[in-house]
Amino acid sequence: MAIINSPAMLSFTTILQKFGENADKTRWTYIEIPIEITDQLKPGQKTAFRVKGTLDSYPIKLVSLLPMGRSVFRITDGVEGGFMMPINAGMRRGIGKKEGDAIRVGLEIDNDPLPQSADLMACLEDDPDAKQHYESLAKSHQNYFGNWIEEAKTPETKTIRIAQSLRGLSMKMSFSEMIRYFKKLK
Numbered sequence: 001m002a003i004i005n006s007p008a009m010l011s012f013t014t015i016l017q018k019f020g021e022n023a024d025k026t027r028w029t030y031i032e033i034p035i036e037i038t039d040q041l042k043p044g045q046k047t048a049f050r051v052k053g054t055l056d057s058y059p060i061k062l063v064s065l066l067p068m069g070r071s072v073f074r075i076t077d078g079v080e081g082g083f084m085m086p087i088n089a090g091m092r093r094g095i096g097k098k099e100g101d102a103i104r105v106g107l108e109i110d111n112d113p114l115p116q117s118a119d120l121m122a123c124l125e126d127d128p129d130a131k132q133h134y135e136s137l138a139k140s141h142q143n144y145f146g147n148w149i150e151e152a153k154t155p156e157t158k159t160i161r162i163a164q165s166l167r168g169l170s171m172k173m174s175f176s177e178m179i180r181y182f183k184k185l186k
Contacts, residue, residue: 009053010037011106016087018099029092029099033065033083033107041065041109052110055087055103058094061110114139117146123162130169137174144175 012034019028042049052061068082085105097103124131134142145165152158168178 009106009108010040011104012037013102013104016092016097016099016101016103029087030084031087031103031105032068033085033105035082037107038065038083041107050110051085051107052112053105053107055091055105056095056097058091060091061112062114063110114143115146116142117149119158119162120146120149120165123166124169127166127170130166133169133172141175145169148175 014031014034017030017032019026019030038045041051046067048064048066050062050064052059052063054060063085065083065085068084092098095103124134134145149158149161149165152161164178164182168175168181171178171181173181
């Protein structure tokens with residue numbers, strides 16, 4: 001594997017892989033990120049972090065590199081570590097490749113601010129209790145609400161999700177608590 005460095009982007013070639021039976025990662029398609037790359041991107045990093053770049057010529061952003069976990073860590077030159085990048089269906093369609101295919105990867109740190117749901121933010125202005133709880137949450141937990149709302153495929157679903165989010169937030173719930181709460185009500 002050749003690693004090519006540009007001022008901001010690190011490039012390498014790797015193979016698309018797929019987990020077999022592996023608990024919550026069963027059948028995920030992914031790539032391994034060499035320790036040399038993660039150490040250059042974020043020296044000493046042991047937790048997930050965001051990157052942007054390209055898979056072949058397909059642009060990616062808002063993507064996290066995930067620690068591989070003790071059961072699948074690689075040991076290179078006596079150093080334990082390892083990260084992976086899940087390759088979702090949209091990415092696979094974008095690059096037109098499958099498990100076993102070689103892929104050219106270019107990565108750099110993604111420090112861009114995470115997008116917020118404009119609709120959720122507007123509605124939070126009308127509900128001070130929900131807004132106060134929302135603002136007390138870590139940014140990553142705020143993103144769960146916004147991403148869920150923005151992933152709605154119809155305006156009706158989006159409206160329902162905004163209403164449920166506002167209710168859950170006003171009740172001081174986390175995202176997962178809110179999801180479980182409304183699932184029980186069905």
